[in-house]
Amino acid sequence: MHIYYDESGSFATANAQGAWCVIASYVLAEQQCALARKVLLRHKLRAGATYRDEVKRSATTEAKYFIFLEELATVEGVAVAIATDSGVNHRAAENRDAQVTMLTAALAGANDNQRYGIKKLQTEMLALSHWLKN
Numbered sequence: 001m002h003i004y005y006d007e008s009g010s011f012a013t014a015n016a017q018g019a020w021c022v023i024a025s026y027v028l029a030e031q032q033c034a035l036a037r038k039v040l041l042r043h044k045l046r047a048g049a050t051y052r053d054e055v056k057r058s059a060t061t062e063a064k065y066f067i068f069l070e071e072l073a074t075v076e077g078v079a080v081a082i083a084t085d086s087g088v089n090h091r092a093a094e095n096r097d098a099q100v101t102m103l104t105a106a107l108a109g110a111n112d113n114q115r116y117g118i119k120k121l122q123t124e125m126l127a128l129s130h131w132l133k134n
Contacts, residue, residue: 003027009086017087028077036075043068100125 009021028036041051046067047060057065072079103122107115 001027001029002033011084012086013090013092014086017085019086020083021086022081022083024079024081026072026077026079028075032075032077036072036077039068039071039075042071096125096128 003025004027005023005025007021007023009019011021026036043060043064044051044053044055046064047055049055049059060068100122103118103125107118110118
């Protein structure tokens, strides 16, 4: 099993709508990797890149991009993407704090191993980047 992922955007709170941030992943089985690599190489070559280059969407035409997507569909992997508009995401800190509060409530009924995991997650959530603390 292989999982490839990439992100775009800063995920910082933005002053205007349309500041999209995306995390996308592509999941495929071992036996699908050779075909996926061939599809990706063809896409890079069509975009005028080498096999080592990362191809940004802006570096290729929409028609070539759709050819890539159609060829990638033949691989039969699974694509997953999550996007958020940072221009409307001004309550992230409140959401984080609410999640930490729910985790605190879960500590009461947890065993020692679960308590360790919950406390670790709380610490990680509270250490989120500064833009979520506004």
